[in-house]
Amino acid sequence: MEYPGNLFVVAAPSGAGKSSLVKALMELDSQVFASVSHTTRAPRGQEKHGREYYFASDAEFDAMVAGGAFVEWAHVHGRRYGTSKKAIEERIAQGSDVILEIDYQGALQVRRAFANAVLIFILPPSWEELRSRLERRGEDSAEVIEMRLVNAAEEMAQVHQFDFVIINELFERALFDLKAIVHAQRLRYAAQRRARAQTFASLNIA
Numbered sequence: 001m002e003y004p005g006n007l008f009v010v011a012a013p014s015g016a017g018k019s020s021l022v023k024a025l026m027e028l029d030s031q032v033f034a035s036v037s038h039t040t041r042a043p044r045g046q047e048k049h050g051r052e053y054y055f056a057s058d059a060e061f062d063a064m065v066a067g068g069a070f071v072e073w074a075h076v077h078g079r080r081y082g083t084s085k086k087a088i089e090e091r092i093a094q095g096s097d098v099i100l101e102i103d104y105q106g107a108l109q110v111r112r113a114f115a116n117a118v119l120i121f122i123l124p125p126s127w128e129e130l131r132s133r134l135e136r137r138g139e140d141s142a143e144v145i146e147m148r149l150v151n152a153a154e155e156m157a158q159v160h161q162f163d164f165v166i167i168n169e170l171f172e173r174a175l176f177d178l179k180a181i182v183h184a185q186r187l188r189y190a191a192q193r194r195a196r197a198q199t200f201a202s203l204n205i206a
Contacts, residue, residue: 004195005092006185007114008032008099009107010178012122013152014077015134017168021122022101024175025182032097032182035088038064041079044139072102072109077144077151081106085113095195097182104158116194118185120178121162125169 012018026032038054040061049055056064061080064070073082083100091098100110104121111117124130130152134145159165164181168174185191193200 002116002194003089003092004095004197006097006182006191007088007092007110007117008097008120008182008185009110009117010099010101010120010122011104011107011155011162012168013124013130013155014148015130015137015152016122016124017133017171017174018101018122020171021166021168021175021178022099024171025099025178028175028179029097029182032099033091035083035091035098035100037100037102038070038073038082038084039079040081041077071113072106074103074105074109076103076105077147083110088114097186104155104161108158108161116190118164118181119162120164120166120181121159122174123156123159123165123167125167129169 010018010022022034026034036050036052036054038056038061040056040058041053043049043053043055047053058080061073061082064082065073069084069086070082071085071088073080081102083102083106088098088100100106102110107119111119124133127149131145131149134140134148140148166174166177166181186195
């Protein structure tokens with residue numbers, strides 16, 4: 001089914017900067033809305049239920065899986081994360097652009113459910129910089145950081161399955177690249193035909 005809005009899916013290894021980039025994009029572009037995922041992990045820092053994530057118990061998450069509520073869900077770093085299909089459909093059916101921050105497994109599942117989804121992968125400029133960013137966050141133990149680096153190798157091996165790749169070496173440049181992808185997608189023929197169906201019809205363009 002085609003919707004007037006666009007669906008952007010951003011994946012990256014932990015520490016590559018996808019959350020900061022997506023947040024900055026939404027501050028600059030009022031037509032891009034975040035899809036809030038469900039997770040079984042506990043809140044971190046100043047995170048609030050319904051803003052960064054919907055925090056769910058294992059039992060609540062199990063019930064949603066059984067009910068087919070998720071367009072994708074996956075185990076990530078020992079916890080589960082899922083994206084509500086209904087929430088996405090409601091947004092893009094209204095003509096809004098939705099952006100998801102999920103792992104690569106979820107991104108590929110979303111592509112199967114929404115054929116027009118645009119998949120974007122964020123890479124760090126080097127292993128050394130990725131490790132440094134994880135350490136500077138000050139949120140994880142040395143053991144957890146090592147686990148994240150091991151997972152990063154698996155995640156980055158899937159980059160060839162994505163439509164666009166951004167290397168986040170200089171934040172301002174990476175943000176420019178992300179904005180360029182969003183703008184270019186809106187101008188693609190299929191996206192314009194969905195979003196401006198009346199204009200196409202008035203011009204007798206099939």
